Amino acid sequence: MSTTTAHAEIASFTPYPIKHLPINIQLGEESLIVEWDHGHQSEYHYLWLRDNCHCSECIASLTREQVFEICDVPLTIKPIEAYISDDNRIIIQWDFEQHLSQYHPGWLLSHCYSESALNDKKLDSKVWDKERIQGELPNTQYKKVLENDDELLSWLKDLRDYGLALVTQVDTQTNTLVKVANRISFIRETNFGTIFNVQAKADANSTAYTNLRLPLHTDLPTRELQPGLQFLHCLINDATGGESIFVDGFKIAEHMREHYPEDFASLSAIPMSFYNKDKETDYRFRGTAIVTDSNGKIVEVRLANFLRGPIDVPSHQTMALYKAYRRFISLTRETKFQHFQRLNQGDLIVFDNRRVLHARNAFDLKAGRRHLQGCYIDRDELLSRIRVLERNRL
Amino acid sequence: MSTTTAHAEIASFTPYPIKHLPINIQLGEESLIVEWDHGHQSEYHYLWLRDNCHCSECIASLTREQVFEICDVPLTIKPIEAYISDDNRIIIQWDFEQHLSQYHPGWLLSHCYSESALNDKKLDSKVWDKERIQGELPNTQYKKVLENDDELLSWLKDLRDYGLALVTQVDTQTNTLVKVANRISFIRETNFGTIFNVQAKADANSTAYTNLRLPLHTDLPTRELQPGLQFLHCLINDATGGESIFVDGFKIAEHMREHYPEDFASLSAIPMSFYNKDKETDYRFRGTAIVTDSNGKIVEVRLANFLRGPIDVPSHQTMALYKAYRRFISLTRETKFQHFQRLNQGDLIVFDNRRVLHARNAFDLKAGRRHLQGCYIDRDELLSRIRVLERNRL
Numbered sequence: 001m002s003t004t005t006a007h008a009e010i011a012s013f014t015p016y017p018i019k020h021l022p023i024n025i026q027l028g029e030e031s032l033i034v035e036w037d038h039g040h041q042s043e044y045h046y047l048w049l050r051d052n053c054h055c056s057e058c059i060a061s062l063t064r065e066q067v068f069e070i071c072d073v074p075l076t077i078k079p080i081e082a083y084i085s086d087d088n089r090i091i092i093q094w095d096f097e098q099h100l101s102q103y104h105p106g107w108l109l110s111h112c113y114s115e116s117a118l119n120d121k122k123l124d125s126k127v128w129d130k131e132r133i134q135g136e137l138p139n140t141q142y143k144k145v146l147e148n149d150d151e152l153l154s155w156l157k158d159l160r161d162y163g164l165a166l167v168t169q170v171d172t173q174t175n176t177l178v179k180v181a182n183r184i185s186f187i188r189e190t191n192f193g194t195i196f197n198v199q200a201k202a203d204a205n206s207t208a209y210t211n212l213r214l215p216l217h218t219d220l221p222t223r224e225l226q227p228g229l230q231f232l233h234c235l236i237n238d239a240t241g242g243e244s245i246f247v248d249g250f251k252i253a254e255h256m257r258e259h260y261p262e263d264f265a266s267l268s269a270i271p272m273s274f275y276n277k278d279k280e281t282d283y284r285f286r287g288t289a290i291v292t293d294s295n296g297k298i299v300e301v302r303l304a305n306f307l308r309g310p311i312d313v314p315s316h317q318t319m320a321l322y323k324a325y326r327r328f329i330s331l332t333r334e335t336k337f338q339h340f341q342r343l344n345q346g347d348l349i350v351f352d353n354r355r356v357l358h359a360r361n362a363f364d365l366k367a368g369r370r371h372l373q374g375c376y377i378d379r380d381e382l383l384s385r386i387r388v389l390e391r392n393r394l
Numbered sequence: 395m396s397t398t399t400a401h402a403e404i405a406s407f408t409p410y411p412i413k414h415l416p417i418n419i420q421l422g423e424e425s426l427i428v429e430w431d432h433g434h435q436s437e438y439h440y441l442w443l444r445d446n447c448h449c450s451e452c453i454a455s456l457t458r459e460q461v462f463e464i465c466d467v468p469l470t471i472k473p474i475e476a477y478i479s480d481d482n483r484i485i486i487q488w489d490f491e492q493h494l495s496q497y498h499p500g501w502l503l504s505h506c507y508s509e510s511a512l513n514d515k516k517l518d519s520k521v522w523d524k525e526r527i528q529g530e531l532p533n534t535q536y537k538k539v540l541e542n543d544d545e546l547l548s549w550l551k552d553l554r555d556y557g558l559a560l561v562t563q564v565d566t567q568t569n570t571l572v573k574v575a576n577r578i579s580f581i582r583e584t585n586f587g588t589i590f591n592v593q594a595k596a597d598a599n600s601t602a603y604t605n606l607r608l609p610l611h612t613d614l615p616t617r618e619l620q621p622g623l624q625f626l627h628c629l630i631n632d633a634t635g636g637e638s639i640f641v642d643g644f645k646i647a648e649h650m651r652e653h654y655p656e657d658f659a660s661l662s663a664i665p666m667s668f669y670n671k672d673k674e675t676d677y678r679f680r681g682t683a684i685v686t687d688s689n690g691k692i693v694e695v696r697l698a699n700f701l702r703g704p705i706d707v708p709s710h711q712t713m714a715l716y717k718a719y720r721r722f723i724s725l726t727r728e729t730k731f732q733h734f735q736r737l738n739q740g741d742l743i744v745f746d747n748r749r750v751l752h753a754r755n756a757f758d759l760k761a762g763r764r765h766l767q768g769c770y771i772d773r774d775e776l777l778s779r780i781r782v783l784e785r786n787r788l
Contacts, residue, residue, distance in 0.1 A: 031750065048705055052704050063599060065601050067703065092576065118706065186583050186585075187582075187583075189581075210457065212454065215463065224773065281778045282408070282782050283774055294663075310442070311442055312512065315425075315439075317443070326464060339611075379618065388674060389597075
């Protein structure tokens with residue numbers, strides 16, 4: 001079977017290997033039914049097909065962006081003729097402007113939107129408790145991340161799926177974390193700068209910059225888009241205490257959904273306010289502690305006790321919200337969910353800040369210094385990087 | 395009446411002037427009812443009051459962040475005693491750990507969460523069509539934005555409410571827009587850099603960098619968080635054509651909700667995919683073209699025809715989505731909604747990219763050069779800046 005790819009004609013950098021061939025087509029009222037050689041059946045609406053014409057009139061060759069607009073053809077556009085060509089493309093001549101479109105079978109099958117095809121494309125997070133992550137914590141070495149794209153890809157996919165991953169043997173010069181971060185993309189700047197130094201300091205404007213205990217939280221819940229990935233690189237840690245604790249917020253949320261469905265419903269529906277007031281900034285965001293997508297999949301948690309603003313929901317929701325919030329916090333305190341990780345010199349831990357809550361125990365600097373550097377990169381960048389690395393392997 | 399503010403004791407940089415005094419309190423089953431001297435009545439739940447204790451045990455004085463956690467007291471916590479003090483504070487002694495809390499009347503009233511108080515805090519966007527914005531387009535001068543905080547605040551509030559505002563007489567040296575942007579905050583970096591140059595170029599990876607017509611769109615719908623504010627600074631524009639066109643997406647969405655409720659419902663509920671595939675990046679996001687908040691208020695639009703990926707929703711939703719999408723695009727093409735603005739040398743236009751769709755006509759460089767510089771700043775930064783400027787005026 002041909003493995004011809006279809007770069008130029010489908011206006012994409014992604015190759016679409018031909019895995020199956022169309023063997024029959026039927027013209028329905030508003031859609032085309034395609035039968036494939038492995039028994040799968042796809043339905044493509046005529047508007048969808050016209051919209052996805054890849055000819056050089058419809059797509060600007062320079063930018064690979066669509067210049068055609070779907071509202072410029074009738075809603076009822078139909079084929080005059082449709083057939084499978086000798087080279088296994090589907091060819092359609094339209095009843096409007098006699099436009100001719102052709103569809104590459106690799107591209108077409110990979111964009112099938114049947115229920116089973118959509119289900120196959122869903123990614124499942126690997127949610128974890130203490131026991132699972134102790135056995136499965138993804139980790140690699142600094143040198144491999146920098147030099148080996150295959151190793152990088154594998155580590156990034158683990159990071160996406162587990163939301164937590166370690167790099168060891170990292171150089172302990174300041175700002176070395178930028179080299180790892182830039183293997184994904186640029187750093188997201190915040191009011192704390194591009195790189196932040198986690199050290200106890202006298203004029204702390206955040207508990208992070210003291211030696212106090214930090215309860216489990218996500219960073220910057222006061223921002224509409226919480227930072228996606230957080231990097232924490234340990235340059236030196238001779239202090240006593242200060243262990244990092246990680247909890248999979250998705251696991252807690254799923255546990256709540258199963259055992260305390262009312263509390264889960266409250267945290268998913270009733271917004272909380274988060275405030276970060278400083279001398280020169282005053283960030284506030286109002287959002288739910290648990291976010292689910294249209295399929296009910298948990299996609300985000302947002303929680304930091306020390307950054308909550310006063311609850312400001314209608315009176316009849318106040319107690320339900322408190323009850324649910326207290327439940328969530330209580331669950332995060334159960335040791336069966338908590339992964340302890342002492343960060344030692346040369347360790348770099350990266351986690352999905354919109355999923356994995358992190359905490360740190362109080363520490364004592366009598367025994368020595370403690371200096372971590374951190375930065376953020378958004379989820380968009382991680383997912384883009386994974387796609388590009390995968391594209392290169394197809 | 396006292397106008398004593400309450401900075402230190404309420405752990406905030408925002409002053410809370412005392413406008414009214416509590417004249418009576420009643421202890422309910424799970425909440426305290428407060429009557430104020432202007433007739434307003436507030437209900438504060440006991441858990442809420444305990445949660446908002448501002449004493450130095452509950453709030454870390456250095457960082458002004460809460461160290462107390464509400465799940466460490468019983469759900470049924472109640473006052474042993476509650477009264478209005480001689481200096482008009484509400485004092486509560488709790489039945490758990492004998493903790494003593496006191497509440498500043500200015501702070502307390504401003505955090506009332508009665509239905510009427512919550513309604514008063516809602517901000518309404520000033521939605522516009524061609525006629526309204528022609529008469530009301532907010533504008534100011536470069537020198538005023540740089541030098542005058544009151545003028546800046548007024549301009550920023552207009553920008554927040556209208557989603558579109560102009561600065562004139564801006565220096566035409568490259569990168570001058572950074573000076574205006576930094577009056578708000580830092581710039582949001584993207585794969586196009588921190589500052590992007592809008593000029594026709596040979597190796598364009600986006601239609602923006604050609605001389606082609608750009609249909610009405612939001613920038614970077616391929617990112618989970620579309621950039622909030624977009625700045626476009628005109629350094630030179632001697633080309634023929636290339637007029638900028640702006641449409642208030644909130645106006646279009648409201649028009650749809652009124653006249654085509656089914657289409658509005660489809661665009662608010664059925665996600666579309668947006669793809670931006672380039673050599674080194676492959677950004678994709680799936681989200682609805684219209685986003686409403688929990689009160690049904692329209693808070694975002696997301697649309698760029700040339701960045702749509704193939705529609706990938708279940709078959710029974712495909713036609714409804716196409717019908718609604720075509721409706722939206724058709725409405726944006728109606729001239730009654732379109733504001734034309736030719737950007738001349740020294741003009742800087744700023745708009746809410748998550749609300750205001752922008753477009754540009756094709757241009758011809760025979761008559762002269764055309765060079766715009768652009769950058770992005772997120773909504774969080776605008777709102778924070780407004781709060782800090784307002785705080786300084788209280």
